[in-house]
Amino acid sequence: MTTHLALLRGINVSGHNMIKMEALKTTLEAIGFQNVQTYIQSGNVFVDIEEENALKVGFLIRQEIFKVFGHEVPVVVIGKDDLAICFRNNPFLKEKDIDTKKLYVAFVSTTLKSESINDLKISQFKPDEASIDGSRIYIKYAVGAGKTRFDQKYIEKKLNVTATIRNWNTVTQLLTLFEER
CATH class of the missing domain: 3.30.70 (Alpha-Beta Plaits)
Incomplete structure (x- = not known):
């Protein structure tokens, strides 16, 4: 299991791309992410998944956000060592x-x-x-x-x-x- 930190850009800013963190957590858990943890409302999300490739993880998150919330949200995924x-x-x-x-x-x-x-x-x-x-x-x-x-x-x-x-x-x-x- 690999832990990733997904940094979502431009959510919950000035009333645009509003996503409740609890709803985001539930959405990501529904597609197989585990130990989903958010930090503040600006789109910092820790996830655990077997997938090690950060680009693939970002794609999965971006795709699901669009599907569920209708927002096109860029995502940058980083690991603990990078941080x-x-x-x-x-x-x-x-x-x-x-x-x-x-x-x-x-x-x-x-x-x-x-x-x-x-x-x-x-x-x-x-x-x-x-x-x-x-x-x-x-x-x-x-x-x-x-x-x-x-x-x-x-x-x-x-x-x-x-x-x-x-x-x-x-x-x-x-x-x-x-x-x-």
Whole structure:
């Protein structure tokens, strides 16, 4: 049995793509997922299944959400090791007196090349900063996520990927939950 963390993008945001977490849990259990556990309303779902391939797991979840709820919801699936690496490798945590409330991670659907940072043209968003590490983009917003154009839509358009962003507090909590499983 493999535990996966499915990060659903764009559910329960501003009244769009509304899905109750209990209904999502029941839906996923009905198609064979076990130990389904959700964390907050923004679409963080732990599932256990024999399938090891994260892309297949994401496809199953995306397909069932569309079938049951009628929402086209992008899904990025990651494992415990990937989340632990994410936690250890955030370059902004090395800064003295860093305000973790300004830190975010964009989880993307594919491994990025280090030169992909050039494609993002992050300099036009200064003082926001970003750093790429595998299938993650670490982001440090100067003011806040709600006051920038350097968002998930921009990342997806520039890099031709599926992306979903979580704040650092959520990343920390998800790792704790993964370790408790």
